[in-house]
Amino acid sequence: MVVWEPPSRDYDFLFNEVFDAIGSIEGLGYDDFDADFLSMLIDGWGTHTKEVWLPINELGDKEGLGFKDGIITMPKEFKEAYRQGIEEGWMATSCKPEHGGMGVPTFFSAVTWAEYGTSACMALSVLPALSIGVYEVLTHHGRQDLIDYFASNLATGEWAGTMCLTEPHAGTDLGIISTKAEPQDDGTYRITGTKIFITYGEHDMTENIVHLILAKVPGGPEGTKGISLFLVPKYLPSEWEDGGLEGISRDLNPDHNGVTCSGAEEKMGLHASPTCVMNFDESVGWLVGPLHGGMPLMFEMMNRERVATGMMGLGLGEIAYQNALAWSLERRQGRDLKGIQDPGQTADNILVHPDVRRMLLEAKVNNEGSRALAVWAGILLDQMHSEEPEVSEAATALVALFTPIIKAHFTDLGCETASTCMQVMGGAGYCTEYGVEQFYRDVRISKIWEGTNGIQALDLAGRKITQDYGKNLRHLMWPLTQFIEENRDNHGMAEFNKPLYQGVKGLQQITLLMIAEGMANPHFLAAGATDYCRYFGNVLLGYMWAKMAKVCLQKKGEPFYDAKLASARFFFKRIFPETVSLAAKIQSGPKALMDYPVEMF
Ligand SMILES: Cc1cc2nc3c(=O)[nH]c(=O)nc-3n(C[C@H](O)[C@H](O)[C@H](O)COP(=O)(O)OP(=O)(O)OC[C@H]3O[C@@H](n4cnc5c(N)ncnc54)[C@H](O)[C@@H]3O)c2cc1C
Incomplete structure (x- = not known):
């Protein structure tokens, strides 16, 4: 059976003793947020993920999802766990209180929230992580009527978000995408094209899905300079006729907005996270940000997602380590080369072997070092919004520098750690019963997606x-x-x-x-x-x-x-x-x- 204890003592040490997290957000609008509240959040989220998310992780891997006639059905346990998270407010920690969020600092949501969520159930954690990414781009760059209509629904987790970039012929090279957005007289656009590999592109976890999609308006510049960003919901509001969304109720039109799913990938890991082929056929969409200015905005979202992806490496590295350690404390094989340690037993514990210690310590020490850097980066993500120019300038520069390192180094380490921890467990590590092989399969995507x-x-x-x-x-x-x-x-x-x-x-x-x-x-x-x-x-x-x-x-x-x-x-x-x-x-x-x-x- 898989074991996992949220590393809350480590977060307490990092937030309070190594970095002065609370002091560093002074003047940033978090006046009521103090060390006690932070500690309560860390413990509360640790308990929720351990008790509600962890028990469904293996089930999601084994059961996966159902796909029939364009509809994806998620395991019922996933729907229940997600619903409980919404009811307890865990899906909206960083979102603004006016949208139904908790309004807590990013250093909690981007770091602790992300690590615990991923350790406990990575397949589920990517759903709210994407929704929050869409929420942030929308609230920073969207028109007020779009914010009024979509933001609260996304923040609370009642609706989900996706990020639609990749096309069959355009992965890393987004400049060659061919999805088109035709402008309409009422100010909306009609989006047509096919996107592939879209995480949670289709599912039955929420009543609506809001796609943030890259497309080109005909006649625009070539390459990435001609890309714009659009918001395209799976279902339009029932009262909507054309143009804007002011004062419209949340009731949805049951006919889909030309958005269909024509396939779900079978893949190495993350079996309970749908990876979809999405078709957009004259779907109604709204421009977010400037025309032809989509790439910088998408990068803004991706930068946050890249830090979140780095945390996936750490989250799975941590749970892999904890399980390898638990197993190795029990396992007896061979004798200490310097003399028998446990004469009353047929063999010594495998921790007498330098090579086993090497593997476990590499895992532990890289995890804890990464966690410290993540906490620093999380604080900087908050300080980017400081009104003191020297604070925000330094934070922005460091976040720019750290983002690719956190994404690449943490996920490289996460994959190495999961593999090493499997090695610590010998043949048991390769067998499904002990869980680590699932972590190894799940973490592997983190080196590939988000660039x-x-x-x-x-x-x-x-x-x-x-x-x-x-x-x-x-x-x-x-x-x-x-x-x-x-x-x-x-x-x-x-x-x-x-x-x-x-x-x-x-x-x-x-x-x-x-x-x-x-x-x-x-x-x-x-x-x-x-x-x-x-x-x-x-x-x-x-x-x-x-x-x-x-x-x-x-x-x-x-x-x-x-x-x-x-x-x-x-x-x-x-x-x-x-x-x-x-x-x-x-x-x-x-x-x-x-x-x-x-x-x-
Ligand atoms: C499970 C899963 C979920 C995903 N979820 C989403 C999603 O939600 N939304 C979305 O839009 N996409 C998603 N993706 C797509 C993912 O982001 C892409 O697979 C990834 O960006 C790589 O693109 P590609 O697969 O086309 O590889 P390619 O771009 O074909 O790259 C192949 C290899 O060439 C290298 N390469 C390519 N160009 C260069 C270059 N200029 N310089 C150096 N090396 C280069 C790459 O590093 C890679 O090693 C998902 C993919 C998977 C498998």
Whole structure:
């Protein structure tokens, strides 16, 4: 049976001791939000996901969904769990109170909410995550009558949202989409085209589904500059005739708005998350944001979804670790190479073996380091909205820099961790009964969707580093080098601070190399991008481990803090050194890749 305890103690440590989360949102409109309320939310969400979501996770994997005549039927247990979440208000934590939301800071909804939801039931958690993404784009960029009509329904979870980008011939390359939007005299558009791989494109969890769809208005610019964003509901309001939506009731017209589902993919994991082929046939849609200005808006939504996707890597990495640990504490095989530990038993516990410890510690330490970075990023997502320009500017720059790293590095680690944890469990890990093989299958998509990890690495190396003459990087280097400087003479910190200093120096050197060589030869930059992103991810996790170690040094002697110090040591001795080999791979350039003749592949 699968076990999972929400890591709430870790969140308490990060929000209150490593980062001053409550202090950092002062003046951002969360006046009644304090540490007690945060702690209540974390515990409440942990209990809900453990008691309501976790029990349906395996069922969803085994039962999957039904697809017949264009209709997708979800397991009844999913509908019940989702409904309970709506009733308890868990679907709308970050949405504004005027739309029926809790109005709590993003650092809870984007980080803790996302991790627990994914650990407990990733297939269900993507449904509200998408709806909130649509809600945010709508409330930031939509017309007032669209906000009035759709926002509350999306915020509470009564209606669901989707993100429709991908087409059969257009995945990564969205500039070549062919879905069309024909303008009408009443200000609406008629959308026609086919989208594939649409998560929760069709289902019976909610009475309406609101699609945020990329399409091109005929006569617009070529490529991504001609893409606009439209809101297309599955069902139109029954009172609607043409044009706007002012004062219209929520009652729906039972005839669908030209939106049909012609297929549901069978796939490796996430069996209870529908992946749909969606057809739009002259469907009524409303423009969101400027005409031909859809891509920046979609990126805004995707940036949030990319952080959420990173949290999927962490969420499944965490539950995989907890299950591998529980199993390994019971399992006895072989003897300690330095002498029998448990003579009363036929074999020692497998934790006597260095290789088993290596696997478990890599999983644990990468999870906890990622969680710390996620909390920092969550706070920055709130601070982006600060009215103090220097706070919002720094936060915006860091979020831009961290987004591709969180998406790519966390999901790479999540997949590695799920695989490693399966290995810890030997043959049992490969068998369905113990759950970890489901986590391994479920987490794998996180490296692919929301822009593949290869594309994230290119975004980091080719855009985020050089953006605004290196502004994003400067906003990281200031606090990072200051931290290293402040701890230079702190004897207890030397074992963490020194390798961090070396890693940061190396990062600066390879960044300069990437920029200089990349200007002359774009293949240099592209060939090194994935290794560069991983290098960068390691430096950020190193910074997090050094920061955590500093707090824990003051509290030595208490088991929680001693464990953190031991984990920080493991990180710098056994994980961080991979930066050396990553740098060597980057420096070797593109020749070995690009000189390889195509016919010899
Ligand atoms: C289960 C599932 C759910 C999904 N949900 C949604 C959804 O809700 N909405 C939606 O719109 N889409 C969704 N997708 C689609 C997903 O976002 C795409 O699959 C993904 O963006 C990759 O596109 P592709 O599959 O066409 O791969 P391709 O674009 O064909 O890429 C193939 C390979 O080439 C690489 N590549 C491509 N172009 C470049 C380049 N310029 N430089 C370097 N490498 C490159 C890629 O990194 C990849 O390794 C989903 C997919 C799946 C499988």
